[in-house]
Amino acid sequence: MRLHDFMLGTAYVLLAAVALTATPCLAGTISAELDHSEGAVGEPFVLTVAIEGARDGEPTIPQVDGLEFHQQGVSESTSWVNGQRSAQLQIGLVVVASKPGRFTIPSIKAKVDGQEVATLPLTLQVGADATGQAQNQPQNQAQNQAQSAAPNQSAPNAAGGNAKTPTANQNQAKDDGGKTGGVFLDRTCDRLDPYVGEQVLCTIHLYHRGNLNGGQRLMPSSPDFRRFPIDGEKRAQKLVNGQPYIVIELKEVVVATKPGPLTLPPYTIDARILTWTKRRNPIDKFFNNFGGGAFNFDMNFTEEQEVNLKSEPAEFTVKPLPQSGKPPGFSGLVGNFQLDTHLSQAKVAAGNTVTITITISGTGIADSLGDVVPSLEKIGKVYPDKPEYTEKVVDPSGIVSKRVYKYALVPANPGDFDLGKVQVPVFNPHLQQYTILTSELGHLIVDPSKAEAKSLVVGQQAQLPGTKKEDVKVLGSDLVDIHHGPSLSKQQTITRYLIFVLTLTGVFPSSCAFIIFGVQALRRRSEGDTVGKRRSRAYKVFKNELQAAQIQVAAGHVEPSLLAAYAALRTYLGDKLNLHGQSLASREIEELLRRLGCKEEDLQRLVQIIKTLEQVDFGGKLPSLTAASELVADLDRLVLGLEHA
């Protein structure tokens, strides 16, 4: 068993060794491949020939009538496998057909690994023009369109015809090749003798050899031309002077603003291009001594550089619009336009709004078109809305613009109205004549408003026999007009300032009232204090003055003593009642005594005393000294009684 396993394993190892060693003994191969097999005249086909193995000599490139072969590049690599050297060679060729037809590229032969090998023949179908080709091969559409737009690109030094700007631009590739890295552009315009306001499509081709890393279009403004870039770009491959180029196609629309010989400024691009520098690496040099191949370290260095690319300026001869046949009301609209009108509703109640839409659209610029006002004043009020304008630049039509006018018509009276037609004169540069766009607005049926309809029913009822009165017919309903009189700019909301004013207005008078009340109260309180003091001191003052009277009586002076006693009584009553006591009459004194609560018998005695004192005061008979002494004593007693009362 063990012996069997050992033998089986040994057999596998031997088989594997045979298989590995047999590989280098295989014959070399050669293959050829076209990137595409159908194309147009002048279109490059890339033919790649690959040879694997140790070759002896170079392959033979065949000659075919109608086909040109240009070698584009060769790459070679070498590898070592199990001590055996294996080499691969790739040859790139650009094949260009100079005439249409079906071509066969015969076998390409080479001697590889000591044997003669050959490729299979390849077939090319070359079309007469690019258009037919585009239908057959959509993936080549971009290339073919580039061809048709610039049919003479393959011969850049040839004249470009009437519509093409001078091709000196392409010479720029030769002249400025060192400065722009072989990147250049040219511009072709559809025509150089347009009318004022007519749009001209210009095509710009930017040529480069794969070293364009980006850029920015610059469109210098010009008072003579309006310029509109078309978004997007197309790419194609192209041979120029036998050199393959990548072509980027850009487009712009230019519109001359005035007649005469005018110069369209150059089309300018700020481009970023790459420049390659390949440096030999010391490691490569070392390994190349051993055959290179898999040990190569290709070191490519790129640098970005900004360059300003310009086309040649284009010389235009701009024709003025013809004066003959210019219709009245022509506002300068140039292009191919259509006029369309639309009524929001064909039937409307009086007083309601119907919207009339007038649309002018087409190729050309309609931004300068003035107002298009229908004559509808006889039907009702017309309120124009702000016109809308849209504009877009599309390929290949150029500028497509649309201007929309809207009018709100408020018919005043019921009826069937012919709204008439709208006319817009326009100059068509393709027809080279003026045309008048016309559109009928149609009919508008204006019904009585709902209010009128209702009143009509009432009116019918009112026409019953025996009645003559009718309700007033309502012919329409509408908004009440705007307010002209009142100020529209007066603030009517409650602001902080207004709050202040309102508060001040409301609070100020009442505050004044409260202040007045306060002052009055304070004054009364102050007066009350004075009276109280006077009242409390009244008896004391009386006693002092009466004591002087008693001294006079004791001294035998009757009259002075009685007069002093009378004055003391008056002072007392004045102090007690907050009055001027000395000016009190006897009747007033009696009344005041009653108010002070004097007893009746005391009151009678006091009245008697007062009469006696008055007689003394007015020069009457004096009482005796004894009577005077009693009088003073009684007075003292009675006032004391009053004080206690």
Next chain:
Amino acid sequence: MMTAKLTYLLRCSLLASCFAWLTPTQVRAQTMPLATNVDSNALASSANQAFDAGDLVKATQDYEQLLGQGIVNGHLFYNLGVAYFRAGRLGDSVAAFLGARRYLPRDPDNEANLHFVLGKVHDKLEAQLPATTTGPVAAWLEHFSELELAWTASLLAALWGTALALTALSPSLERWRLTVALSVVVPIAALAAFLTRQATPDAWGAVVQAEAKIYSGPGKQNTQLFALQEGAPVLITERAAGGYYRVKLSDGKQGWVADNQVRLFGPL
């Protein structure tokens, strides 16, 4: 004695303060700036002339420029409503007339035009809440603007204060003092009316887009309750962060709507 005087003064000050509190100092202050543009009168005149000349675009632009200056004026809203309707903007027109109603509550022109434009609105909705919802007093007070009620309260307070001051100054009028003092209920009632009017929500706006969706909450993530057509009147009761209004309809329905679908003239 001094203490007694001070006590008396303090008592008077307290009384005055109470009255001051009752007067419109408690009025909700609007943050809207005063119109300070000196050209606003010329602009208003220009707008009216443009409208009369049929230039609706310029008229509307001028009116809206006045709005942009922060002017809140019923006549301005009214004129804008007419201009909007002429221009075919039904929703804006309804909103403008509703805004004008807040400041010109008894203006017959505005009433007629509001009735007219509401007749064009698809949704069958009234532009006011039923009296059963608001109460009879609030419903009656809607016939007066806040400004009118504020001025009324202020002038009545001024009249009452003047009468009181006269009774204090003239002894011959002293016998009327008690009557005048008791009549303080009149300015207080006017003030109460003003405060009630202020508390009654009246920020009516209208849907300005062809259709507005009403959600159960402020945001599209909520349930859509119903939809309103252009011009439908809505009572705006609240504004939520995120651009949504809480709205109430005359039939009692409530919900939230994006604020760009509803327009309100005047402050919320």
